[in-house]
Amino acid sequence: MPVYLGYFKSLGYTKTKLLSIRKSMAKSKTAYVCTDCGSEYSRWLGQCTDCKAWNTISEFRQAKLPDRGGNFAGFAGSALNDEAKVQTLDAIDLADLPRFSAGFAEFDRVLGGGIVPGSAILIGGEPGAGKSTLLLQTMCSLAANMTALYITGEESLQQVAMRAKRLALPTDKLKMLSETSVENICHIAIKEQPKIIVIDSIQVMHMSDVQSAPGSVSQVRESAAYLTRFAKQHHVAILLVGHVTKDGSLAGPKVLEHCIDCSIMLEGSTDSRYRTLRGNKNRFGAVNELGVFAMTGTGLKEVKNPSAIFLSRSEEQTPGSVVMVLWEGTRPLLVEIQALVDHSALGNPRRVAVGADQNRLSMLLAVLHRHGGLQLNDQDVFVNVVGGVKVSETSIDLALILALVSSFKDNALSQDLVIFGEVGLSGEIRPVPSGQERLNEAAKHGFKRAIVPFNNMPKQAISGMEVIGVKKLSDALEVI
Numbered sequence: 131m132p133v134y135l136g137y138f139k140s141l142g143y144t145k146t147k148l149l150s151i152r153k154s155m156a157k158s159k160t161a162y163v164c165t166d167c168g169s170e171y172s173r174w175l176g177q178c179t180d181c182k183a184w185n186t187i188s189e190f191r192q193a194k195l196p197d198r199g200g201n202f203a204g205f206a207g208s209a210l211n212d213e214a215k216v217q218t219l220d221a222i223d224l225a226d227l228p229r230f231s232a233g234f235a236e237f238d239r240v241l242g243g244g245i246v247p248g249s250a251i252l253i254g255g256e257p258g259a260g261k262s263t264l265l266l267q268t269m270c271s272l273a274a275n276m277t278a279l280y281i282t283g284e285e286s287l288q289q290v291a292m293r294a295k296r297l298a299l300p301t302d303k304l305k306m307l308s309e310t311s312v313e314n315i316c317h318i319a320i321k322e323q324p325k326i327i328v329i330d331s332i333q334v335m336h337m338s339d340v341q342s343a344p345g346s347v348s349q350v351r352e353s354a355a356y357l358t359r360f361a362k363q364h365h366v367a368i369l370l371v372g373h374v375t376k377d378g379s380l381a382g383p384k385v386l387e388h389c390i391d392c393s394i395m396l397e398g399s400t401d402s403r404y405r406t407l408r409g410n411k412n413r414f415g416a417v418n419e420l421g422v423f424a425m426t427g428t429g430l431k432e433v434k435n436p437s438a439i440f441l442s443r444s445e446e447q448t449p450g451s452v453v454m455v456l457w458e459g460t461r462p463l464l465v466e467i468q469a470l471v472d473h474s475a476l477g478n479p480r481r482v483a484v485g486a487d488q489n490r491l492s493m494l495l496a497v498l499h500r501h502g503g504l505q506l507n508d509q510d511v512f513v514n515v516v517g518g519v520k521v522s523e524t525s526i527d528l529a530l531i532l533a534l535v536s537s538f539k540d541n542a543l544s545q546d547l548v549i550f551g552e553v554g555l556s557g558e559i560r561p562v563p564s565g566q567e568r569l570n571e572a573a574k575h576g577f578k579r580a581i582v583p584f585n586n587m588p589k590q591a592i593s594g595m596e597v598i599g600v601k602k603l604s605d606a607l608e609v610i
């Protein structure tokens with residue numbers, strides 16, 4: 131600067147003015163962020179050392195946003211806010227936090243009892259999962275009672291209108307906007323005063339302050355952070371749609387998880403009718419709640435009794451099929467586990483688990499060999515959880531082992547038998563939470579017999595059901 135000082139002075143700049151310009155030109159910070167898990171690195175790496183994913187790290191340029199002092203309306207740059215008020219917890223007014231229903235009981239359940247005003251909720255899922263359909267149905271029903279604004283950045287207004295017409299939704303109240311600029315959206319939201327906004331999708335949104343292209347980590351993260359702040363200040367609930375893709379070109383919703391309040395995934399393969407809604411993070415309720423929907427010709431319909439659909443079995447008894455009771459959040463769910471054990475022609479037999487954990491399957495095969503005396507080294511083993519349900523619970527262990535044995539021995543288990551329990555490495559059967567409720571659910575669906583961990587034996591007998599408690603794997607094998 132000293133070299134050119136004389137030149138700039140001759141142009142009428144003062145030294146202070148020049149210094150302030152130089153300060154504002156300070157380089158924006160660059161970081162490298164994993165699009166799967168959100169870990170940050172100071173340099174690029176081929177593999178994320180946290181989540182071990184390959185090729186997911188992309189450059190992230192932190193935007194130098196002008197300090198708006200929390201003033202969204204005028205973007206005036208008041209630097210420090212003297213009026214920030216410190217309060218004790220009990221002095222905070224809770225009166226304006228009543229939740230409102232999203233119109234679907236299953237959706238409310240996953241949200242922890244409804245939508246909280248001023249919250250930012252991310253709805254993630256693969257393209258075609260039905261995110262836009264679910265939110266359009268929700269918004270059309272909500273619009274009857276409150277101002278609702280649907281921002282579409284991906285589809286044209288005509289496309290959305292056509293879908294609403296085909297689904298026979300009430301269309302007279304919902305306000306629509308086709309826009310991708312976050313600043314404009316907030317500007318219009320201040321004018322329209324909606325109580326709920328849907329942004330479809332966050333990956334096409336952009337902010338003018340951020341240099342990189344829409345869909346990049348920087349844009350997605352800054353846009354989401356900006357919209358979240360907006361939601362908090364204006365007490366608007368904002369639902370953000372986020373696509374999850376296998377390749378790293380779009381920023382995965384993981385990078386947003388820290389700034390939003392709830393993260394919900396809509397899962398289910400496009401070839402199956404059923405979609406499950408699962409909470410991954412929820413600041414206002416429990417996670418791991420499961421909501422079940424069916425995609426029909428007229429949009430998504432709630433499934434009130436999910437056990438019934440995951441259990442639609444043929445009347446015939448088949449070897450390798452076992453019914454178990456899962457515990458999903460706050461309710462039990464009956465699912466069918468299928469196993470196929472077949473002689474392998476390969477030197478290295480296959481072990482395939484769909485809907486269950488592959489490592490757990492290997493572990494259970496070892497336990498079965500050691501404590502059940504059954505050698506499956508020369509057999510291909512396939513395991514499937516029917517209905518596209520993903521089981522992460524350990525209560526699947528016993529059902530899985532008995533399904534494997536049933537298939538290997540070609541011996542069908544009786545249709546009215548239900549099984550659950552965790553299996554330890556020394557062949558012991560360990561109890562699982564909520565045993566009584568699981569058994570009640572099974573009894574409700576007409577199951578007559580149950581094999582459960584000994585410590586899960588019910589205190590009072592369940593009418594019409596014979597419960598067998600087992601302590602060791604060998605006991606369970608004897609029973610069947």
Ligand code: TYD
Nearest residue numbers: 257258259260261262263425426427428429
């Ligand atoms: P969509 O909501 O567009 O998915 P996303 O926004 O998550 O990408 O849903 C698209 C899929 O849903 C599409 O493959 C067709 C199917 N679908 C139905 O089967 N029935 C319907 O009534 C609707 C609206 C969609």
Ligand code: MG
Nearest residue numbers: 261262284330
């Ligand atoms: Mg969509």
